[in-house]
Amino acid sequence: MLSKPIKEMTILEKTNMAYDLMKDDDAVKGQAAQVETLLEKLKSEDITVAVIGQFKRGKSALANRILGDDVLPVGIVPITSAVTKVRYGKRQAEVHYENGVVEPVEFERLHEFISEQENSNNELGVQSVELKTPSKFLKNGLTFVDTPGVGSYHKNNTEVAYEHMKESDAVIFLLSVDSPINQIEIDFLKNTKEFAAKFYFAVNKIDVVSEAELKAYTDYCGMLLKQLMGKDDVRLFPVSAKTGQGIDDLKDAVLRDCKKNTREIMEASTAKKLADVINSAATQLDFYWSAMNLEYKELDKRFAAINKTLEDVRSKADACEGNFDVHLNEYKLMLSETVKDLFGMEYHYEIDTVRYGVIDMDREDFLKNVDDLCDDLTKTLDRILLYREENAYTVCHRINAINRLSRNLRRIRDSLTGERR
Template sequence: MLEKPIREMTTREKAARAYRLLSEDEAVRGQARAARTLLEKLEDQDMTVAVVGQFKRGKSALSNRILGEDVLPVGIVPITSAVTRVKYGERRVEVRYENGICEEIPESDLHRFISEQENRNNELGVAEVVLQAPSGFLKSGLTFVDTPGVGSFHKNNTEVAYDHMKESDAVIFLLSVDSPINQIEIDFLRNTRNFAARFYFAVNKIDTVSPADLGEYLKYCESVLEQLMGEKEIRIFPVSARTGEGVEELKAVIQADLGEQARSIMEMSTAKKLIDVIDRAVEQLDFYWKAMNMEYKELDRRFEEIEKTMTDIRARAAACEGGFHLHLNEYKMELSRRVKELFGMEYHYDIDMLKLGILDMDRQTFVQKTEELCSDLKQTLDRILLYREENAYTVCHRINAINRLLRELRRIRDSLAQDLSQT
C-alpha cells in the first residue's frame, strides 16, 4: 500500500513518518526517541502547562494559587533550582535524579531539593521532582510544571528553564509590575514561542501599584507583546499571587481552552516541537558527515580515545563492589559525553529509573552488561562512521541512504512549517 503524500498527512501521521525515518538510522537515535515521545504525547493527549519567566516574578506563588494548594515553597529568598512537575493524585513527592535514582520524600523536605539556597546549582543532581496533588485544576489529566527562573546569578537555573520550556504545550508567561519587560524576558519568550502552542500572559503583584499605574503598565506590555508575538490583540491577565486577585479568571480561561481546544493545541505544539527535532537531526547528520570525512589519522586518534574510556570503564566495573544498576547508568552517561566530545555526535541511552531499595543485579550480570555497553558502542561507531571501510559499494550505499533521509526529513519539516503558517 502506497503511503499518502506528506502534504495530505495529519500532524500525527507526519510525526509517525518522522519517527519511522529517524529510527532506521543509528546516527540520529536521540532524535528518534524524541519523535517517539512527541507521538505518544499526541496520541495520549498528554498536555503540559508550564509557568515560565524571569526569576523572582512569583512563579511558585502563582502556581500554588492556580493549583489551589500550597504545594511549592515560596518566600522572600527561595529561588527554584529544579523543575517540579505536578500531577493529579494522592499527595506524594518523588525526586528523580540525573543518574536514574528515584526517591520518595516527605513533602516537608521538598525545599531541600528545589530551592537554590539548599541545592545550589543543583549540586544534588536532581533531574526533576514529581509531585502528586488532588488539585481540581489537574483532574482532567494536565501536567503542571513550575520552572526555575531565567536571568538569575545561577546559570544552571537558566539552562534548566530553557531545556524544559521545550516540553511545554501551553505556557503561562509571568511578568511583574515591579519591572518593565527586559531583554532577558524578550529572548526567553522568542525561544518559547517556537515550542508552545498557547500563551497566557499574566502580570503579577498588581496589589502593589495604583490602578492608574497598572493601566499604564498593561498598555506598555500589550504594545511590546503584540510586536514580539506578531499578533494584533494580546490578552493580559492582571493577577496577585499574594491576594489571589485575578487568578480565578486566568484559571477559567485556561481550563476552557484546554478543554475545548485540547486537540488543536496538542497538534500545533507537536508540529512546532517536531520541526525542532528534525532541525536537530539535520544538524546531527552534518556533524556525522564531518566526523566521517576526517582524515584517518585524526579519526584513529579519536577512536583510540573512546577505546581508552571504555577500557577504564571495564576496569572500574571489574573492581565494583555494589550499586551495579546505578554504576551502569553512570557508564551510559559517561559514554554519551565522550562521544559528544570526540565526534560531535549525540549518542543517547535510556537511563533506567531506579527505586531505592530495589534488588540489585548480580556481579556477573553487571560485568556482562558493561561489556555489552562498550562493545555495542564500538560496533555502532564503526558502522555509522564507516571506520576503515574499504568496500566502495558499502560507502556509496551509506551516502545514498543519508541523502534520502535528509530529503524526506526536510519535506516533513517544510510541510509542518506550512501548516503552522496557515493557522
C-alpha cells in the same frame, strides 16, 4: 512510495513518518526517541502547562494558588533551580536524579533539592522533582510545571528554563507590575513561542499598585506583547499570588482551552516541536559527515581514546561492589559525553529508572550488561562512521541512505514550517 503528498498529511501522520525514518538509524537515535515521545503525547493528548518567566516574578507562589495547595516552596531568594512537575493524584513527592535514581521525599524537604542556596548549580544532579496532589485543576490529566527563572545570577537556572520550555504545550508567562518587560523576558518569550502553542500572560503583584497604575502597565505590556506575538488577540490576566485576586479567571481560561481545544493545542505544539527535532537531526547528520570524513590518522586517534574509555569503564565495573543499576546508568552518561567530545555526535542511551532502595541487578548481570554496553558502542561507531570499511558497496549504500534520510526529513520540516507561516 507515499500514499499521499506530505502537505496533505495530518500532524500525526507526519510525526509517524519522521519516527519511521529515524528509528533505525543510529546517527539520529536520540532524535528518534524525542519524536517517539511527541507521538505518545499527541495520541494521549497529555497537555503540559508550564509557568515560566524571569526570576523573582512569583512563579512558585502563583503555581501554588492555581493548584490550591502549597506544594512548592517559596522564598525571598531564587528557590526553583530544578524543573518541578505536578500531576493529579494522592499527595506525594519524588526526586528524579540524572543517573536514573528516583527517591521519595517529604514535601517539607523539597527545598533541599530545588533551592539554589541548598543545591547550588545542581550539585546533587537533580533532573526534576515530580509531585502529585489532588488538585481539581489537574483532575483531567494536565501536567503542570514550575520552571526556574531566567536572568538570575545562577546561569544553570536559565539553562534549565530554556531547555524545558521545549516541552511545554501551553505557557503561563508571568510578568510583574514592579518591573516593565525587559530584554531578558523579550528574548525568552521569542524563544518560547517557537515551541508552545498557547500563551496566557499573567501580570502578578497587582495588590501593590493602584488601578490607574495597573491600567498604564497593562496597556503598555499589551501593546508590546501584540507586536512580539504577531497577533491582536493577546489577553493579560492581572493577578495577585499573594491575595488570590484574579487567579480564578486565569485558571478558568486555561481549563476551558485545554478542555475544548485540546487537539488543536497538541497538534500546533507538536508541529513546532517536530520541526525543531528535525533541525536537530539535520545538525546531528552534519556532525556525522564531519566525523566520517576525518582522515584515518585522526580517526585512529579518536577511536584509541574511545577504547581507553571503554577499558576504564570495564575496570571500574570490576571494582564495583554494589549499586549496580546506578553505576550502569552513570557509565551510559559518561560514554555518551565521551562520544560527543570526540566526534561531536549525540549518542543516545535510555537511562533506566532505579527506585531508591530497590536492587534489581546482581553482579553477574551487571558485568554482562557492561560488556554488552562497551561492545555495542564499538560496533555502532564502526558501522556508522565506516571505520576501516573497505567494501565500496557498503560505503555507497550508507552514503545514499544518509542522503535519502536528510532529504525526506527536510521535506517534512518544510511542510511544518510552511504551515506556521
